[in-house]
Amino acid sequence: MTEDGDAGLAERRGLDEAVVYQPAEDSGLLAEAAVAEAHGRVLEVGTGSGWVAHQITEERGLDVVGSDLNPHAVRQARDRGVEAVVADLLAPFRADAFDTLCFNPPYLPTDPDNEWDDWMERALSGGESGRALIDPFLADAGRVLAPDGVVLLLVSSLTGFEEVLGLVEDxxxxxxxxxxxxxxFETLTVLVLRRA
Incomplete structure (x- = not known):
């Protein structure tokens, strides 16, 4: 590779770091739960850097796919060795495709007047309630989940824990x-969801 090519790659990777959600406390909790609870074929929705998906593969040896709306995140997850695709929540996946779904949704309540409209906001903002992506994810999860499958969902107290439980039941x-x-500033909980 030429020096210009190396510089372009380094610059792109620097950009990726700035626009991709990196592992934090919530990532660690989801990974801990997933290593204990995941089975079969796994999909991590909103994979970000691919760190959680990589932990599941390393610790459990499971087949894990990561998906993210952010193409920079998908590239970074692939660089980490994770099979990753650009996807909007569960839309492109077929019925009964996965035994485990993992999701650390964007959950920070965000005033629409203060949104900054970039990749990092999309990784963090859960809309006004903090539940803007939790609701459509849960509404479609049963379609792509195998009959004995489980969902691992990270929930912040900032999103309204009881409200999320209502969406789970619905x-x-x-x-x-x-x-x-x-x-x-918050309590983070990972829920394991099973069909009622």
Whole structure:
């Protein structure tokens, strides 16, 4: 590769770091739950850097696919060795395709007047309620989930925990808390969802 090519690649990778959600406390909790609960073929929705998907593959040896709307995230996940595709939630996936779905949704409540409309906002903002992507994800999860499949969903107290439980029930799932950690500004919980 030429020096110009190397510089272009380095610049692109620097850009990727700035516009791709990197592992944080929530990622660690989802990975912990997924390593314990995931089985079969796994899809991590909103894979970001691919760190959680990589942890599942390394720790459990499972077949994991990552998906993200952000093409920079998909590229970074692939660089990490994760099979990854550009996708809007569950739209492109066929029925009964996965035994485990993992999702750390964008959950920060965001005033529409203060949205900044870039890739990082899409990775963080859950709309006004913080649940803008949780609702459509849950509404479609049963379609792509195998009959004995499970969903691992990270929920922040900032999104309204009871409201999320209502969406879970409306989607036909029972919820169980598997991992939880409190911070000064929020409590993060990973729920395992099974068909009711």
């Amino acid at each position: 989607a036909g799932f029972d919820a169980e808390r598997v991992v939880e950690e409190s911070f000064p």
